[in-house]
Amino acid sequence: MTPRLLLTTGEPSGIGPDLCVQIAQQALPCALTVIGDPELLGQRAAQLGLPLALRCDDLGAAGHCPGTLAVWPVAKAASRTPGSLDPANAGYVLATIAEGSRACLAGRFDALVTPPVHKGNINDAGIHFTGHTEFIAEITGGDPVMLLAAPGLRVALATTHLPLRDVSAAITRDGLERTLRILHGDLRRRFGLADPHILVCGLNPHAGEGGHLGREEIEVIEPALDRLRAEGLRLEGPLPADTLFLPKYLGRADAVLVMYHDQGLPVLKHLGFGRAVNITLGLPIIRTSVDHGTALDLAGTGQADAGSLEAALEVAIALAIQSLSLDAPQP
Numbered sequence: 001m002t003p004r005l006l007l008t009t010g011e012p013s014g015i016g017p018d019l020c021v022q023i024a025q026q027a028l029p030c031a032l033t034v035i036g037d038p039e040l041l042g043q044r045a046a047q048l049g050l051p052l053a054l055r056c057d058d059l060g061a062a063g064h065c066p067g068t069l070a071v072w073p074v075a076k077a078a079s080r081t082p083g084s085l086d087p088a089n090a091g092y093v094l095a096t097i098a099e100g101s102r103a104c105l106a107g108r109f110d111a112l113v114t115p116p117v118h119k120g121n122i123n124d125a126g127i128h129f130t131g132h133t134e135f136i137a138e139i140t141g142g143d144p145v146m147l148l149a150a151p152g153l154r155v156a157l158a159t160t161h162l163p164l165r166d167v168s169a170a171i172t173r174d175g176l177e178r179t180l181r182i183l184h185g186d187l188r189r190r191f192g193l194a195d196p197h198i199l200v201c202g203l204n205p206h207a208g209e210g211g212h213l214g215r216e217e218i219e220v221i222e223p224a225l226d227r228l229r230a231e232g233l234r235l236e237g238p239l240p241a242d243t244l245f246l247p248k249y250l251g252r253a254d255a256v257l258v259m260y261h262d263q264g265l266p267v268l269k270h271l272g273f274g275r276a277v278n279i280t281l282g283l284p285i286i287r288t289s290v291d292h293g294t295a296l297d298l299a300g301t302g303q304a305d306a307g308s309l310e311a312a313l314e315v316a317i318a319l320a321i322q323s324l325s326l327d328a329p330q331p
Contacts, residue, residue, distance in 0.1 A: 002031055002063055003110045003320035005313065006103060008096040009036030010115030012077040012089050014294025015304040017044040019115050020069070021052055022306045023313065028064040030317050033109065035072040035100045037092065040080050047082070047300045059108075074099055082300030085118060090125035093117050097132065101139045104285040110320035111286035112136070113312050116294045131161065132289060133280050142283040145182045147255070148265060148291065149279060149315065150272025153245075154255040155264040156183045156281070167260045168216060171203060176224040180257060184233050186281040187254055189326075190319050196254040199244055200225060200237030203259045207240045221259075274307040277315045286319045288312040 007023075010016020020034050021044050034041065038054050045052035053068045074095050078088035097114065104112045114132055122129040129135060137144045147156045158179050159170045180198065187196035201207075202221060204214035211218050221238045229235055237257075239249065244256065245267045258264030268276055269291065276291035290308040298304045 001321055001324045002029070003317050003324065004031045004108070005033070005111050005113055005316055005320070006072070006100045006109040007032060007034045007113045007313075008100055008115060009034060009040060011085075011093060011118045011121065011294045012037070012040055012080055013082055013084050013086065013299060014116060014118065014296055015299050016115030016117075016294065017041055018048060018299060018302075018304045019290075019306050019309045021045045021048055021050050022304070023309055024052055024064075024069045025050060025066055026310075027066050028313065030064060030313070030320075031070075032064045032313075033059045033070040033072055035074060035096050035103075037075075037077045037080070038071045038073055040077050041069065041071065043080055044082070044300065048302050072099070072103075083296045085121045085124075085296065087121055087125035090122040090127050090129075093122060094127070094129070094135070097135060098139055101136050101285065101287075104287075105140050110324065111288065111316040113309070113316050114287065114289040115309060116290055116292060118294050132287075133160070136280065136285075136287060137283060140284050143178065143182060144283055145179050145186075145281040147183070147186075147279045147281050148268050148276055150268050150276040153250060153268055153271055155268045156255055156257045157261060157264070158257055158259045160261060162260065164260065164262075168203065168214075171216060171220055171259055173220055173224045173227075176221065177228060180224070180228055180233065180235065182282040183255060183257060184228075190281070190286070190322060191254075192322050193254055195234060197234045197236070197252060199239060199249055199253045199256045200235055201241045201244055201256065201258045201263055202238035205240070205242070207238045274305055275311045276308060277312045279315060279319075286316060286323065288316045288319070 077092045079086035187193045203216045208214045208217035278289040280287040
């Protein structure tokens with residue numbers, strides 16, 4: 001089973017095109033297709049001094065040959081200048097994500113991998129855009145949950161990009177139950193874990209210290225966990241975030257659910273920045289992404305590190321193989 005992966009180019013003025021060209025130089029255990037502007041890829045390859053032969057036929061049907069790229073052409077980028085944002089590129093960026101998502105949903109490809117986009121630039125074009133995850137979910141359906149993974153650690157988020165003052169109100173029993181069911185289900189379905197063990201952070205310091213430092217643990221988190229435990233989910237918590245990430249806890253866990261973005265991601269990125277992967281759970285398609293931004297200052301310089309994209313491709317390949325094996329006819 002050779003997985004068919006579809007890779008977007010990300011923000012044209014950032015390092016996304018650089019990473020596509022760099023990854024094309026490697027031998028990969030998949031059929032890789034890039035969806036984007038062929039002229040952008042050719043121009044960036046020339047700037048980086050890397051060989052690149054482009055083909056626009058037989059997409060996803062063969063393995064990958066180093067130094068070549070299969071390209072699914074979309075509308076050309078308005079501007080291809082490295083390091084210089086242009087709101088006119090917003091339509092191009094969204095077209096690559098939208099067409100790529102629909103192609104995966106239709107079964108033409110087994111996974112979608114996304115380099116970084118610039119949310120501010122898209123919003124500056126007058127398009128309301130909160131992020132890749134929400135945009136892909138609107139197209140494919142599903143109920144997305146953000147999971148970031150680094151070697152030895154998986155961290156899922158109960159809330160994502162919210163101001164800190166809004167986090168407490170956003171954490172509800174129903175919301176936690178939904179998130180944990182999706183996390184549990186995809187750890188089984190996508191990762192092949194028969195009985196995943198999930199650690200759950202409290203919201204407050206010391207997990208509320210019995211209500212003296214906040215009552216969210218008592219009134220919201222613990223009742224949600226009790227209900228799910230009664231359904232058979234193996235959950236531990238709520239645990240204080242300042243001690244949960246010690247080896248004695250992580251050594252027996254398959255994933256951690258944190259209550260807000262900066263409660264868990266600093267730990268994960270300290271552990272594995274540049275090798276961490278963003279995985280969107282709860283979708284009908286497989287989608288992975290890098291753990292960094294557009295790095296405008298590095299675009300076109302040859303200094304971009306492709307490590308996170310390599311990791312995102314590795315995870316997408318593994319998840320796709322797991323999915324293909326489940327779909328394969330049984331003897």
